[in-house]
Amino acid sequence: MDYNNLLHILSKLIGSLNFISILFIILGYLFIRPYISYFKSLRDPQYTRAPGPLPLPFIGYLSILFGDIAENNFKLSAKYGDVCEIEMFGYRYVLISNPKLLGDLFSPSVNSPFLRRMPLMPGFKELGMDKEGLLLNLDIPKWRHNRKFFQQSLSPPSFLELSTKYTRECCEELIEHWNNIIDNKHNNKHGNKINIRLDKWYRAFTSDMMGLVAAGSKEDSLKVLYNDKYNKTVIDNTKEKNLSEGETYRRLREDYINALNFFVFIPKFLWNLPFIQGQCKFYRGVLDSLTEFEIKFIKERKQVINSESSNNDNNKNNNKNNSKVRPDFLTMLLTMNKDSDPTPDDIKQNLREMFSAGTGTTTTTLCSIAYLLSKHPEIEKRMVEEILSVIGPNNPIDSSNLSKLVYTEAVLNESMRLYPVVPVTYRFSPEISTQIDKYRFPPDTLFAINLGHIHRDARYFKDPEKFNPDRFLGNWREDIPNYAFSPFGHGMRSCPGKNFSMTEIKVILATIYRKFTFKLVNPNEPLHLQFAAVNDITKMEVYIEKRELPQN
C-alpha cells in the first residue's frame, strides 16, 4: 500500500468518526498514556527506572487525590527502598530516602544544575510565583537576585536585635492574656484547669510577631483572639465594618495560604468546573486584594525612606538614631537593594514569603514542641532548669544569653527531627540527566527528598521514634551523617530564615516556658498535622497552668 492510499484510508476513517467516538479515543489515550510512558521508560536503554508501583490512569498516583502526600511518601520508601519512583503532577517523581544520595541535589555550588525546586505548573503562574520571590521562582537570575537581598535583609545586627525585641513584646502580651484567662474564674470550666486551643494562640502570636518583624505593622491578632473568646465585656460593633489595616492584611494572608494550596494542588483543567469556579474566582480576588494592599504599603514606606534620606542629605548634623524608619525586613529590602532601586512589584513577593514561610512553620514547630514536652515532663523540667539558670525567672532575654541555651536548642532540634514542618522538599533540573545510586534519570525528572523518613531512620538515629534531645548535645554535627538532619533543607535553596527562626523560637521557649506549662487534653491522640505545601497543625487542645517556680 502506498503512502497516498494510507492517507486516503485515514482521512475516510477520521471523517466517519462522530463526537462520541472522538471523545472515547481521547479518554482512551489519556487512560493508557501513563502506561505508555511507564513501559517506554522501562525499555529506554539510556535511562533506568527505580522500583515503584504501576501508575494509575489519569492521575498517576493516588496520593494526589487522597491522603497525606508526606505520609504516602513515607510508606512508599518503606515498601520500595531508598530510591523509588511514581508518576506525579505529570512527571517522573523520584523519591529519595537516603542522605548519602543527596550530594548533587543539595549541592551548595552556585553552578548546581538543581537550582530549581519544581517544574513550571499552571498554578505558579496564577500565583505570580514563577518569576517572583524565592519559593517557586524558576527564573534563576531573578531568584539569585532576590535570594541575595532576602538573606542580606535578615542578617544585620540591628534587624536581629529589633526582631528579638518584637518577639519579646509579643511574648509579654501573650503571657498577660494567659494570666488573665487563668486568673478569671468565670472562664474556668474544668476545675482548676484552663483549656485552650494552643494552635490558635500560637498562630495569632506568630502573625503579630511576623507583622512587626516584617513590616512594622501590629496586627492585633492576639488581642482579637482574647477579646473574641474571653473578654465578653468588650463589645465591638464596628469589628466587621472597620477592620484595622493590620487585621485586614492578616485575614488576606490567611486566605492567601488557601489560595496557594488551591492553585498548586488543584489541576488547572478543574478550575472552570461549575462547583470549583466560584472558589477559583474568590482566590483570584484574594490575590488581587493582597497585591493592592502590599503595593500601597510598600509605596508608603518607600516615600518615608526617601523623604528621610533627602532630609539627611540637607542636614549634615543628622543623628541616625533619630530615624523614624524602623529597621524591619521591609526597610532592609528597600534600602539594601538601593542600587537597583526596587519597585514595589519587585519586593512584594519577598515580603509575602517572609510572612507565609515564617508564620505557619513557627506555629507548627511550637506546637510539636508543646506536644512532645507534655508527654515528657522530665525533659521539660530539664529545659526549664536551664532557662532559669541562664536567664532567671523574670529577666528579659537578649541575644547574648541565647547561645547558652544548649539543652533548649537540643529540644528544638529533636522536635524538628520527629516533626519536620517540611517533610518533603523538591529539586528539579530540565537540563541534565542525573545518576542516583544505580539509576540514571532523564532531564525533567522531579526529585522528592524524603526528609521526614530520613529523620526517623534507625541507620542514622538510634531509637529513632524516641524523643531524646540528648542526641543533639556535644559534637552531634560530627556524629549525624551529612544531610540526615535537614529541618531547613540544604544547599543553594535551603531555608534563608534558618538562623532567624532558631533565634526566635529559642526566645519564645525561654520566655513562655518559665511562666507556663501545658498538658494535653487528649494525651492519646496523635499530633494533628495536615500536609499541603508544609505540615500544618490543625488542632491542639491543652490545659494551661502557671508554672510554680522554686522559691529562691
Ligand code: HEM
Ligand atoms: C521553623 C521554621 C522554619 C522551617 C522549619 C523552615 C524550613 C524550610 C525548608 C525545609 C525549606 C526548603 C529548603 C530546601 O528545599 O532545601 C525552606 C525554604 C524557605 N524558607 Fe523556611 N523554614 C522556617 C522558617 C522560615 C522563615 C521565618 C522564613 C522567612 C524569614 C523562611 C523563608 C523561606 C524561604 C523564602 C524559602 C525558599 C528558599 C528558596 O527557594 O530559595 N522560612 N524553609
